[in-house]
Amino acid sequence: MSxxxxxxxxxxxxxxxxxxxxxxxxxWMRVREDQVLRPDGRPGIYGVVEMTxxxxxxxxxxxARVYLxxxxxxxxxxxxxxxxxxxxxxxxxxxxxxxxxxREETGLTAARWTSLGECQVSNSVTNQIGYLFLxxxxxxxxxxxxxxxxxxxxxxxxxxxxxxxxxxxxxxxxSLVGLYRAWHQLDGDVRASS
Numbered sequence: 001m002s003x004x005x006x007x008x009x010x011x012x013x014x015x016x017x018x019x020x021x022x023x024x025x026x027x028w029m030r031v032r033e034d035q036v037l038r039p040d041g042r043p044g045i046y047g048v049v050e051m052t053x054x055x056x057x058x059x060x061x062x063x064a065r066v067y068l069x070x071x072x073x074x075x076x077x078x079x080x081x082x083x084x085x086x087x088x089x090x091x092x093x094x095x096x097x098x099x100x101x102x103r104e105e106t107g108l109t110a111a112r113w114t115s116l117g118e119c120q121v122s123n124s125v126t127n128q129i130g131y132l133f134l135x136x137x138x139x140x141x142x143x144x145x146x147x148x149x150x151x152x153x154x155x156x157x158x159x160x161x162x163x164x165x166x167x168x169x170x171x172x173x174x175s176l177v178g179l180y181r182a183w184h185q186l187d188g189d190v191r192a193s194s
Contacts, residue, residue, distance in 0.1 A: 014038075014039035015036050015037070015038065015039060015046070016036060016037040017034050017035070017036055018034075018035040018036060018037065018043075019034070019035040020032050020033070020034045020035070021033055023047075028051065028052055028087060029049055029050060029051045029052070030049075030050040031047065031048070031049050031050075032047070032048050032050065033045055033046070033047050033048075034046045034047075034048060047125065048125070048126070048127065049125055049126040049127075049128075050126070050127050050128075051087075051121075051126050051127065051128035052087045052088060052089075052090070052128070053087065053088040053092075053094055053097070053128070053129055053130070053131065054085060054086070054087055054088070054121060054128055054129070054130035054131070054174065055085060055086055055087070055088055055094050055097045055098040055101055055130065055131050055132075055133070056083050056084070056085040056098075056119075056130055056131070056132045056133070056174050056175065056177075056178045057083060057084040057085065057098050057101060057102050057132075057133050057134075057135050057178075058083050058116065058132070058133070058134050058135065058178045058179060058181075058182040059083075059084055059102060059106065059108055059110065059135045059136075059138060060134060060135065060136050060138075060158065060182065061138060061155060062136075062137075062138075064157060064158050065155040065156060065157055065158070066083070066155065066156055066157075066158045066161050066179070066182070067083075067084060067106055067108070067153060067154075067155050068081045068082065068083065068153070068154055068155070068156060068161060068170075069081070069082055069083070069084055069085075069105055069106070069151050069152070069153055070082075070151065070152035070153075070154070071150060071151050071152070072150070080170075080171065080172055081164070081169060081170050081175075082170065082172045082174070082175040083174070083175040083178045083179065084101055084102055084105050084106060085101065085130075085174060085175070086100075086101035086104070086105070088131075094131035094133075095113060095115075095131075095133065098113070098131070098133045098135070099113075102135055103141065103143075103144070104143065104144050105143060105151060105153070106143050106153055107140060107141035107142045107143040107144070108135070108138045108139065108140060108141060109138070109139050109141060110135035110136060110137055110138050110139075111136075111137035111138075111139070112135070112136040112137045113133055113134070113135055113136075114133065114134040114136070114185060115131070115132070115133060115134075116132035116133055116134055116178060116181040116182060116185060117131075117132060117181065118130065118131050118132070119131075119132060119173075119174060119177045119178075121173070121174060122173070130174050130177075132174075132177065132178045132181060134182050134185055134186075158179070158182070158183060158186075161179055162179055162180070162183060165179060165180075
């Protein structure tokens, strides 16, 4: 790797912020426009969407079936199958938010939680960080989705969900990261049983 820089090398910020102004705000996000000096030294603007913390849950049954939630996504004008996901409230621990979202969207609770790490959701336009969890030892209950959510819930064998992702059946990036990290975390347990 002569001349190559390792992935762990930290580069300095080549952008310089000159000024910033808020363009829009609602309870879930804030949009700002920054006046900047770009990496080439020329002036420009950069729009940033500041968002609350996201949580994603790969809820896995004892026989290795994953819960998927289907819903229409207004911005893309498409129906989307995804892992269970939502937002953390201000100052809410991501695990607590994940537990709440699992209950709300499916009625499930889980006795065993494993962190699957964090994910920068779309780091060219937003500062949002997503935290992913594997939820196991599930117990059923009654779902209570938000009034803005019209959800379909189904389970699929984890290998089938991954195949679904490979053929554009699951396209939401946060869900893809969660599913593949869960698959890796399980280290062959699901593969051996399928």
